[in-house]
Structure formats: C-alpha cells, structure tokens
Amino acid sequence: MTSKHMRRAAHGSAGTGASATIGGLAALVLATGGAMADEPQHGGTLNVILDPEPPMLILGINQQAPTQKVAGKIYESLLRYDFDLEPMPSLAREWDISDDGMTYTFHLQEGVTWHDGEPFTAHDVVFTATEFLPETHPRAGSNFRHVESVEAPDDHTVVFELDTPYPAFILAFEVASFPIMPAHIYEGTDFNDNEMNDQPIGTGPFVFDSWSRGDVIRLARNDDYWQEGLPYLDGINFRMVPDAASRALALESGDLDMSSFNNIEPFDVPRLEELPHLEVITDGYEIAAPLAWIEINHRVEPLDDPRFRQAMLYALDREFIRDNIFMGLGRIPTGPINSVTVEYSDNVHIYEHDPERAVELMEEMGLEPDDDGNYAEVELLPLPYGETFTRLSEYISETLGDVGIDVTLRSTDSAGWADRVANWNYELTKNFVYQYGDPALGVSRTYVCDNIREGVLFSNTMGYCNERVDELFAAAATENDPDERAAMYEEVQQILVDELPVIWLLEMEFPTIVNTRVQNATTTAIGVADTFADTWIRE
C-alpha cells in the first residue's frame, strides 16, 4: 500500500509457494480467516453500483468490466486467484502441472449442477475451450495459442496438452478469461444468436432473476449451489446510476452499498472516506493491474527519437499526478510491468522529475526553440474517460509547455478515440491497459513487432519495433525455468525503459468503496467480479 489512508479488508491470506496441487488448502485458509474475524450471517440483499450498463450477461460472449461484475456471480471458471495471484480451487478442486510444464490436469468438483438442473461435467469444459471461446472471446486466441488438445478422460477430469511449456497458462483460468459455458444449451447452435442469451445459465452462487433496462439487474440466491451453506446473501441488485456525482451521493446517503473500478472519480474519494459508514479497499485488481501511460505514435517526428520521449518523461512530475490528480490512488511505475504482477523487476534506469534534463536532451537532438521558446509542437488526444483524465490532459499540456513542448489538446468521444488510436491517426494519447497477471498475457502485446496491426485497439499502435524485445518476450513466455525466465524479463524491462516506447504514468489503483455493513467484499485478485459466495451483510 503506497497510500497511507487505504485499508485492507479483513481476509485470510492464502499465499503458498508451491504452484502445483494446492487443492482445497487455499479455500480452507480463507474460510477460517473469515470465521475468526466474525461469524457470517445469512440473509440480506446487496445493492451494487453498475456503470455503464452491460450489453448482455453471457460472459463467454462479452467480457466488459460491468458484464464481469454481474456475470461473475452467475458463471464460474476452473480457478480463482488470491491477491498474490496464487491459484485457488473453484470448479476445479485439484490440479497438476507436469514437470515439463506441458500437461495441465484439472480434477473437477463433483455434484455441481447448472442453474437449470443439468449436471456440470468435463464435457462442458472441453466444449468451452475448444468450441465456444475460440469463436467469441477476444483474448482466447492468445490465451490458448499453445494448446494442442483438450480432453476429458472421464466426467470429472480435464487434460490440456500444450505444444511447449507456457507458464502463464495457469493464470488464464479466471472467470472472465475462461468462463465455463453450458454445452447442453450452446452445442450446435449459433452462439451469438442463441435464444437463451437473455437467460444466462451458469454454475455460480447466484441465478439471474430480472433485468429492467436502464434501472436494475437482480440476481437471486442459488439454493442448489455446490458449496454447502453458501452463498450468504439472499440476492444482489445492480443499480445503473449513470452520473458520477449522483453515484457518490448514493453511497453517501447509504442507498447503495458498493462502487468499484472508476465508478467514483478519485477527487470524490477522500470525502467519502471520511464518512464513518464507508470503507475504501484497493485490493482486488491484481489480475487487471491497470497501467496508465502516454501512448506515442513513433511515425511522427520528433516522437520517433527516444531522447525526445525521455525528455517528455523527465518533464513530467508523476508524483504530482498521483497525489493531486489521482488523489493518492496508485504507484509510480518503473517500467512496462505492473509491480503487483509476476516477473516485475525494478533493476532498471529510474527517471526522476528533472525538467532541466528534458531541455538538455532536446538541445542534444539539435532541436532549436522558435520565437515563442517552443522546441516542438505535438497534439494530444485526451482519453474521454471522465473528469480525472481531462485534468490529467490539462496537466500534461501545461507541464510540457513549461519545457518548450507546445501541446494542442484535441478532444473526442470514446468511439472517435478508439477509431483514431486503432488507425494510428494520433500523435500522443493516454491509455490504460490491463495486464491479466502475467507479461505473456497482457504486456508483450503492446511492444512486439508482429502486433503492429492497423485497426486493432490495444495492439502496438506506436509502431515500436526492436527485434531483441520480440526475441526475449517470445523466449520468456515459453521458458519453464523460473530463474532464466526472470533474467529474460529483466533484460526486456531494461531495454524498454531505456527506449521508452510509451511513457508510463501510473500503476492505477481503483477504489472499491463499500458500506461497512458489507463483509468480505473482496477476497480474490478479481475483487468485485468474483462470485460473492462468501460475502455477507452484518445487520
């Protein structure tokens, strides 16, 4: 916790070193941790803020954050992850990874049924991995790129055979990456147009009840849930509140119990935190691990020169950004990998705030100031994600202006932003990208040459290309030896930090703001998108 006013929620920690066959141990530790704090009570309905409204609740087809928040209670995956990203059992009760790192065997829970009463079996898992997700999931292609076969030797065992060791694979089983879909409903149909798509059927602790568009989505307790005695809650209401100020007021008045991600603007957080009935939690975003940066189009002069990009970074005071724009929420990044995920190294060049060095670098490049004292002119496309990012744009424009980089702001809405960035029609913009726990899943895609793809968002839109970086990312992703892998990731972080393909601004922390009557609001690395099976309300 970098920020002193953030509190951890009461929960057990389940971090153990071994990666294979942990089985039910983690769940046990977690359960006793909760019980020691207080005796959970059954009953009550949780009121959760949801914004924006999700397009649908079929998690296999749509994985936006709001969809995950609701559908994460309806669907389940094979694994869950604790705050240190160690796997915990979910629909898989045990799992083994062979020593060569190429065979993953999952032993499934017995006695699990779908919400319509059909039994859940290994066939559902095979169907999801081989037929459903490859057609519908934007990340399935890369998550499963090394999978050679998926087989079910019996009803409660699933075996994934890989064509090469791929250590990141163990992190690809959280519920938004791998939601298990019911084969008996989808097999042989057009997944996108299935008539059951407005009636999500999962195995999770809550069942879909009703959706009044623009108003509320209601989930009810699954009385036949496979974990005896769970869930504690009778139901969950997800309320759509489209205005950020109104959301803050609804938490303040106690009408709603919980906000998450960027529901509440950072500048409202200190005020809400003062209130005795609200608590701010920053755990539960370790899978997302968002990293915010200035994205730079290397096709435009002088942005193609690493010295110019370094000059921009020296000119910016990232601590000021963290403390005054994000109100203390976040950490100053040292490089491309978020420090809460695996393979992070701080053995890199550290850029301190040094405006004079910025000017020196530009003079070294041979740039000369014009009559207004400007060395260069650049255009910044602000990220249209609310007031905080608008303030950030204004700060960047002011601060770069101070060292002689004249910034023009060019505003657009989110569709226009996506269109321009994906098609390389920008100079500078801001972006924040999720890392999904492992560099092979969420980091390398931003920097490797073969991901320079016109028209595709969250690819290498900068046009940065260094073959050594590509080699290292490719080799590290399939390296089974942890030490060698760490060495390769360290080298790639050093290269990227020296060449600065983008300017990393902030390892963002999202505030989960919860009414203190709610217990166990976040217990895993996906926080509010988790099942809420062990969440309860103290009356």
Added chain:
Amino acid sequence: MAWLSLFLVRRLLKAAGILFVIVLINFALIRAAPGDPATVMAGEAGAGDAEYVERLRERFGLNEPLHTQMFVYVTNVFQGDLGFSYRQNQPVMGLILERLPATLLLTVTAFVFALAMGILLGTLAAANVGRWSDTAITTLALISYATPLFWLGLMLILLFSVQLGWLPSFGYESTGRDYEGLARALDVGRHLVLPVLTLGLFYMAVYTRLARSSILEVHEMDFVKTARSKGVSERNVMVRHILRNALLPVITFAGFQAGHLIGGSILVETVFAWPGIGRLAFDALIQRDYQVLLGVFVVTSVLVLAFNIVTDLIYTLIDPRIEVS
C-alpha cells in the same frame, strides 16, 4: 367534422414527408461520426483482435455499402420495423417501448407542472404588478431560468435526499419492495418529485415571464376596458377576457418546447438514473449503437409532430376565431 378529417389527413401527409427527411438526415449524420459499434465494443473489452472486430462488423451488418444500409433502414422504418440492436441483443422497438413510459411520465408531468405553475405565477405577478409579490415571483423566475439543470438536480439531491432524507436520490421505484397498486404509484411518485422539479423549473420560469408580460399587454386593450366599464367583476375580467387572449403566445411557445423537453430529459434522466429513452439515446450515441439511436430519433420526431398537430387543435378551442384549415 369533414373539415377536421381533411385537416388531419393533410397534416399527417405532411408529417410523413418531414419524417422521411428527418430519417435520411439522421442516418447520414450518425454515420459521419468517427468509429463504429465494433471498435467501441473492442475498446470496452480491453482487448483487440482483428478477427474478432471483423466478426462483429459482419454480425452488425456494417460490411454492406452505406447506401444499401440506408435503403434497407428507411424501408423498414416505414413498415414499422425499427431494426435490431446487436449490442443489446434486443429488437429496437422493444427497447424503446420499455423505456418510453418512464420518459413520458417524467416529461408530461414536468410539462403540466411547468405550464400550470407558470400561468398561475404569471397571472399573480401581473395582477400585483409593481408590488412585492410581483418582485418575488419575477426573481424566482429569473433564478430558475438561469440555473443549469444538472447543478439544480444535484443540489436538490443533496438537500432532500442526503441531508433531510425525505426523498429517494435516484431511480424510478424502490427495488426489492415489490409494491402493488396504489403503494407502487406512491413510490414512483416519490421518485418523481425531484426529477420533475429539476426539469420543470426552467420551463416554469419561461412560462411565468411570458404569461406575465402577455397579460400586462392585453390588460390595456380596449375590450378589457369595455368589459370593466359594463361592470364585469375583476375576477371574471381576468379569467374570461384577459387570460383567454393572453394565453395564445404561451400555448404557441409550449408547443415548440415539447421537443426541448425531451432534450432536457436526457440530462435529468442521467442525474437521477431515470430509466427513460433520453438516456437510452445518450448511451446509444456513446456506443455508436446506430439502430437504437435512429429508433429514438424516429419515435421522438413522431411525438413532436403529433404534439404540434395537437397544439394547433388546442388553438381553436381557446380562440374560436382561429379555424383549422
């Protein structure tokens, strides 16, 4: 009643023509905006995969040439089919019909409130011109006129929901209570108070000022003096002679503003999380959900056209000298 049906037929034909042009212009305008629903959805998913985006475009029918899409759309609209929202996996007509009652309840209540209060306050102010009550009413009207809607809404929430705890701060009704009949109507009514005040106060101010000046103008006319001199009571002069004439400009203006009211409801629906079509339209715009946005435009255009016809009919009731033709 032959004149009435002739009037209606002519106005409806004209309205259909206007609607056709509106649909064409809207279609072209929306497509001129950068980005499409597939890029937006890829952006929201936080992941890009070229094949995935291409598959979305194909499903949404965005691969057809633009003029084909336009032809198909316009033909469908005039057959009563507003299309399908692939983003929400629902027919557009269903989405709109589900949300329309909430918007109508909000805007009609706000309209009636604004009109009734506006005429009442305007009349009171005119009757007491120059006295303190006149000054109080004109000041109130000025403040209501000058305050931005969203700010007023937030301040009302802060006062009545957070501080006093009298009224709910957002939503259409309480969830989880499952009220029936009268209890439900009361519950919705409580949720309706703040949004209606927020939306209605601005228009109330407009009508107050308009009614006041119009009454003062008519007040000096010869027929009013005549009425007075023949001994008609002051109250009757005001209601039967002055108001009847003074209200015509107010009605004209109110007819115009029916359309504005739906525009204003976008803001109010956002601040109060009111599940109406104003928000549906706003979300559809942000998400480039073309079919939904066009559908909302079609429905609101129809409403405004219908409202204008009704306004013209109301004229003849208030002033028999005006004939529909």
